[in-house]
Amino acid sequence: MTDPFTTRLSTRSRGVTSSAIREILKVANRPDIISFAGGLPAPEYFPIEAMRAAADRVLTQRGRLALQYDATEGVGELREYIAAKVSADEPGAPVKPENVILTTGSQQALDLISKVLLDPGDLIATENPSYLGALQSFRLFQATYHPVAMDEEGAEPAALAEALARAPKFAYVLPTFQNPTGRTMGAERRKAVAELFTRYEVPLVEDDPYGAIYFDQPAGPSLRSLAPDLTLALGTFSKTLAPGLRLGWVVGPEAWVARLAQVKQAADLHTSTLSQHVALEVLKSNILDEHLSVLRGVYHERCQAMLEALAREFPKGSRWTVPAGGMFVWVELPGGVDVAPLLPRVVAEEKVAYVPGAPFHPNGGGANTMRLNFTHAPADVVRDGVARLGRALTRALATTAA
Amino acid sequence: MTDPFTTRLSTRSRGVTSSAIREILKVANRPDIISFAGGLPAPEYFPIEAMRAAADRVLTQRGRLALQYDATEGVGELREYIAAKVSADEPGAPVKPENVILTTGSQQALDLISKVLLDPGDLIATENPSYLGALQSFRLFQATYHPVAMDEEGAEPAALAEALARAPKFAYVLPTFQNPTGRTMGAERRKAVAELFTRYEVPLVEDDPYGAIYFDQPAGPSLRSLAPDLTLALGTFSKTLAPGLRLGWVVGPEAWVARLAQVKQAADLHTSTLSQHVALEVLKSNILDEHLSVLRGVYHERCQAMLEALAREFPKGSRWTVPAGGMFVWVELPGGVDVAPLLPRVVAEEKVAYVPGAPFHPNGGGANTMRLNFTHAPADVVRDGVARLGRALTRALATTAA
Numbered sequence: 001m002t003d004p005f006t007t008r009l010s011t012r013s014r015g016v017t018s019s020a021i022r023e024i025l026k027v028a029n030r031p032d033i034i035s036f037a038g039g040l041p042a043p044e045y046f047p048i049e050a051m052r053a054a055a056d057r058v059l060t061q062r063g064r065l066a067l068q069y070d071a072t073e074g075v076g077e078l079r080e081y082i083a084a085k086v087s088a089d090e091p092g093a094p095v096k097p098e099n100v101i102l103t104t105g106s107q108q109a110l111d112l113i114s115k116v117l118l119d120p121g122d123l124i125a126t127e128n129p130s131y132l133g134a135l136q137s138f139r140l141f142q143a144t145y146h147p148v149a150m151d152e153e154g155a156e157p158a159a160l161a162e163a164l165a166r167a168p169k170f171a172y173v174l175p176t177f178q179n180p181t182g183r184t185m186g187a188e189r190r191k192a193v194a195e196l197f198t199r200y201e202v203p204l205v206e207d208d209p210y211g212a213i214y215f216d217q218p219a220g221p222s223l224r225s226l227a228p229d230l231t232l233a234l235g236t237f238s239k240t241l242a243p244g245l246r247l248g249w250v251v252g253p254e255a256w257v258a259r260l261a262q263v264k265q266a267a268d269l270h271t272s273t274l275s276q277h278v279a280l281e282v283l284k285s286n287i288l289d290e291h292l293s294v295l296r297g298v299y300h301e302r303c304q305a306m307l308e309a310l311a312r313e314f315p316k317g318s319r320w321t322v323p324a325g326g327m328f329v330w331v332e333l334p335g336g337v338d339v340a341p342l343l344p345r346v347v348a349e350e351k352v353a354y355v356p357g358a359p360f361h362p363n364g365g366g367a368n369t370m371r372l373n374f375t376h377a378p379a380d381v382v383r384d385g386v387a388r389l390g391r392a393l394t395r396a397l398a399t400t401a402a
Numbered sequence: 403m404t405d406p407f408t409t410r411l412s413t414r415s416r417g418v419t420s421s422a423i424r425e426i427l428k429v430a431n432r433p434d435i436i437s438f439a440g441g442l443p444a445p446e447y448f449p450i451e452a453m454r455a456a457a458d459r460v461l462t463q464r465g466r467l468a469l470q471y472d473a474t475e476g477v478g479e480l481r482e483y484i485a486a487k488v489s490a491d492e493p494g495a496p497v498k499p500e501n502v503i504l505t506t507g508s509q510q511a512l513d514l515i516s517k518v519l520l521d522p523g524d525l526i527a528t529e530n531p532s533y534l535g536a537l538q539s540f541r542l543f544q545a546t547y548h549p550v551a552m553d554e555e556g557a558e559p560a561a562l563a564e565a566l567a568r569a570p571k572f573a574y575v576l577p578t579f580q581n582p583t584g585r586t587m588g589a590e591r592r593k594a595v596a597e598l599f600t601r602y603e604v605p606l607v608e609d610d611p612y613g614a615i616y617f618d619q620p621a622g623p624s625l626r627s628l629a630p631d632l633t634l635a636l637g638t639f640s641k642t643l644a645p646g647l648r649l650g651w652v653v654g655p656e657a658w659v660a661r662l663a664q665v666k667q668a669a670d671l672h673t674s675t676l677s678q679h680v681a682l683e684v685l686k687s688n689i690l691d692e693h694l695s696v697l698r699g700v701y702h703e704r705c706q707a708m709l710e711a712l713a714r715e716f717p718k719g720s721r722w723t724v725p726a727g728g729m730f731v732w733v734e735l736p737g738g739v740d741v742a743p744l745l746p747r748v749v750a751e752e753k754v755a756y757v758p759g760a761p762f763h764p765n766g767g768g769a770n771t772m773r774l775n776f777t778h779a780p781a782d783v784v785r786d787g788v789a790r791l792g793r794a795l796t797r798a799l800a801t802t803a804a
Contacts, residue, residue, distance in 0.1 A: 004603045004632065005519075005658050008571050010543075013518045016664050040471055048465035055457040063450035067644035069442055104506050104648075104670040111669045115542065116415045117407075137668040140517065141412075169410050201406045230406065242469035244675035246506075256407050262418050266539040267513045268506040272674045273646035 011120070012140055028353035034385035035353040036372040039179065039327055045298060046242050047282065047291050054281035058274075066277035072265045073257075074102025074249070075276040081283055082235070082249050090225035098254045101261055104271045106209055106236040106248035108264070110137040113205055113232060113250075115263045117169045118143055125163035125171035127155050129330075129360030129369070131179040131207065134172055143169075145362035152321075154178060154185045157192045164200035171202055176219040177210040177326025180360045180371040184324055187220035194226030203256075207234045212292055214325035215300040229253060232260075237279055239327070240292060245275040296325075303329070305379035306372065306386060313390030315397050327375045330357070333393065337400050338367040342392070350388040413522070414542055430755035436787035437755040438774040441581065441729055447700060448644050449684065449693050456683035460676075468679040474667045475659075476504025476651070477678040483685055484637070484651050492627035500656045503663055506673045508611055508638040508650035510666070512539040515607055515634060515652075517665045519571045520545055527565035527573035529557050531732075531762035531771070533581040533609065536574055545571075547764035554723075556580055556587045559594045566602035573604055578621040579612040579728025582762045582773040586726055589622035596628030605658075609636045614694055616727035617702040631655060634662075639681055641729070642694060647677040698727075705731070707781035708774065708788060715792030717799050729777045732759070735795065739802050740769040744794070752790040 028035040058066045073079065079097040087094035103109045110133070118124075120142035126135070128147030135145075146166060149159040154175060164171065173193070175185040185193065197204045206223045224233035236248040250260060264270070282288070306329055310320055317334030333339065340356040347353050357369025374382055430437040460468045475481065481499040489496035505511045512535070520526075522544035528537070530549030537547075548568060551561040556577060566573065577587040577595070587595065599606045608625045626635035638650035652662060666672070684690070708731055712722050719736030735741065742758040749755050759771025776784055 003655070003657070005605050005655070005661075008519050008605065009661075010517065010519050010521050010524075012521075013661065013665065016661075038471070043466035043470050046466060046469045048461055048469065051465065051469065052458060052461035055461060056454060059450055059454035059457060063453065064445035064448060067448045067450065067453065067646040068445050069440070069645045104674075107668070108670045115412065117410050117412050119412050119414075122412075133668070133671070140665060140668050203407050203410065242676075243471045244469040246670060246672070246674045253405070253407070255405070259407075259411075259415065259418075263415065263542060266509070266535070266542050267669070268510045268648060269535070270648070272506075272648045272677050274644075274677055274680070275674050278676070 012142055015142065016140065025353060025355070028347060033347060033351045033353055034377060034381055034388070036374070036385060036389070037353040037355045038376060039373055040376040041239055041243065042298060042375055045295055047287060050282050050285060050287045050291075051242070051278060054278050054285065058277045058281050062277065066274050068273065070270050070273045070276075072270045073261050074100070074271060075273060075280065078102060078276050078280045081280060082251070086251055090222055093225040093228040095251055099251050099257055101250050101257045101264065102271045102276060103248045103250060103264070104268055105238060105243070105246040106207065106234045107133055107137065108267065109232075109234045109248055109250045109260070110134050112260045112263050112267065113170070114138055114141040114143070116259050117203070123166060123168040125160070125168045125202075126362055127173060127178065128362065129180055129357060129366060130172065130362065131174060132360050134207070135360070135362055138172070147362050150181065150183065152183060153189045154183045155193065157189070157196060160193060161196050161200075164196055164202045167200070168202060170205050171197070172205045172207065173223065174207045175223055176208050177213070177323055179209070179326070180328055180355070180357065181330040182321045182323030182326055182328045184219050190220045190223060190226060194223050197223075197227045197230050201230070204231045205234065206231050209234075209236045209239055210326035212240050213296060213299055213327070215296060215303070216324065219325070224251065232256060240288065241279055241282060245272075245279055247271065247275050247279055299327070299375050302374045302377070302379050302382055305382045306374040309383045309386035313387045315390070315394045327373055329372045329374060331370050331372060333368045333370070333397070335397065335400060336368065337397055339370050340367065342396050346389065346392045350392045352385045352388040352392070354389065414544055417544065418542065427755060427757070429749060435749060435753045435755055436779060436783055436790065438776070438787060438791070439755040439757045440778060441775055442778040443641055443645060444700060444777055447697055449689060452684050452687060452689050452693075453644070453680060456680045456687065460679045460683050464679065468676050470675065472672050472675045472678075474672045475663050476502070476673060477675060477682065480504060480678050480682045483682060484653070488653055492624055495627040495630040497653055501653050501659055503652050503659050503666065504673045504678060505650045505652060505666070506670055507640060507645070507648040508609065508636045509535055509539065510669065511634075511636045511650055511652045511662070512536050514662045514665050514669065515572070516540055516543040516545070518661050519605070525568060525570040527562070527570045527604075528764055529575060529580065530764065531582055531759060531768055532574065532764065533576060534762050536609065537762070537764055540574070549764050552583065552585065554585060555591045556585045557595065559591070559598060562595060563598050563602075566598055566604045569602070570604060572607050573599070574607045574609065575625065576609045577625055578610050579615070579725055581611070581728070582730055582757070582759065583732040584723045584725030584728055584730045586621050592622045592625060592628060596625050599625075599629045599632050603632070606633045607636065608633050611636070611638045611641055612728035614642050615698060615701055615729070617698060617705070618726065621727070626653065634658060642690065643681055643684060647674070647681055649673065649677050649681050701729070701777050704776045704779070704781050704784055707784045708776040711785045711788035711792075715789045717792070717796045729775055731774045731776060733772050733774060735770045735772070735799070737799065737802060738770065739799055741772050742769065744798050748791065748794040752794045754787045754790040754794070756791065
């Protein structure tokens, strides 16, 4: 522990602890374990043949471009595509390519925004609970949190107003099929929330990785379309095409996007041009609509299987969300049970894994909550896994009560 | 300027200025301009067909893996490949896969190391001059610099000892075909330098992007092989395969690499699995040795063309380095000429571009220096470009003298 590296760690780095949960969940990748833990899309539905054909065309027709250095902001034609798509989807708030920057997954957008805005101790408002990976990213830049209470439609306006009145550096909000809760703001809620941002003039980071994976109909208008001058909107191809591309983007005011580009240059120069060109080629082949329509059906079926199994198998008094899209169901268990210390035993005995909900709460709490992913395994495996998990939890609750 | 984003900029971000040079060099990408400014490999020598065939095999045989999320540290088989290659090249200091982490280009390694080690105001030792992109990365984390004087073999031991005696957080050194000077440490110099690190117990960041592109013979042993417990060694596929993959790596003590993985998770989760699998497949096809042998010949010829043209065309009193590999020649012009304000005129009038040397000097100086890249253009274009640049500089010097 006294080597010259360890004695030199930065203050920010000293705060990073190796997550016990992360270590356990590495075990959960074993093929004999049913894992509801990750946020993994169904690999059997990746558009692999379209990707293969796209890579072939890209490397045959413009290999020199697709393998060379390119602009930090991203491949020009892909910025144009995203700008056109966003403008078509949100005609009230059209954007130009200069409003778009490609990122190495949405995760990098969180890192870049942190770098541009956060000094140690700065306040951020987030939903409570919120996406763990975002909290880790902000925490590395020594943020502090004002957690905003949620109801079934996400952040409660009164609680949000209280947070924004404290003039945080920014608020981080997932309005659609939220991670981890699966909750979605309705149209009225979106309007109320956007008005609050306009009133308090606080920058809004709107993260929307799952919007395209709705079950019945798209969620309401993006918050960005309601407050375009205040919003950095994060998008990704991880859930619609494939996460392995590490391809996300940010749409926002031109000057803000230019600031992100300045720090992205120092972070990785630019995002993989091969990934960008392959994605662009797939998008131009017009398979995306049909692909998404298949994906929506499959994920809806798996979600239904999970919800029905939860009703059948989980201990009485458990409650869960009913998502209208996305990848996650959020479960609250009855009584004072703490699901984190249970995890190693459940993995070992029942060969099933979940993510304890506590780490999604920026300032603590939520020991009796867990996040379950329903997209990675087929419906029958989902049913089997929920049955095993239900058994384990029922036993644990009986022990707690005894 | 008073929007709620701009008023909230972090201290680190307020220090980032939009580079005037960067804006000029965007113009230099125009096809009618001969640019010696970038660090771009020759795209006509990218192993495009090998890449295409590799992408085809990867997506045919293991598309689900190559498109899915993967470990933050990198694809297991690629870590094994790099560990085996490093161990074979440096038998005195073998490494395991656990000593290797894949990064989104070497640039990301600089970002991750900065995050793990740097608090505002911390001291770093670097060669003077040093790689501009590294200085930008460190500066974003508010580093201060102890610049180490160089001779024809790179960092001078006496000057380096003085820097290390100040116990900097780390030293950043490019021992082989240095960026920007093209200089290389001989075997004796390497031993002396490694001994200094061992004596002062300062972590060493050894950056070696160009080592494989030697003209006659490989440079001496890596500094890592001489001080393995103190070194994070950065490598990249950008110059050997293609930069568009954004694929680099770090080799170092296991505990140090684990720290980098912790912060990489928050930075981008992991590097493009598609890029990693395609690179791995190309490496397994064993074309690399022959490819590098071709590349060495081509770059050597282009370098010779540049050196001969410099002797013919540049103003009397100019001096330049004679690199034994890599991508750059470093030029020092006579007298008090400042090449930065000259750049826009030279680009406009002579349609040729270079990078002024001043920004490569962490604490200022070097106004009469410039970096010239010789790898991107064919030899006859290199000759033409140097002739144009020589004309412009001769005129400028005449004006200065008058």
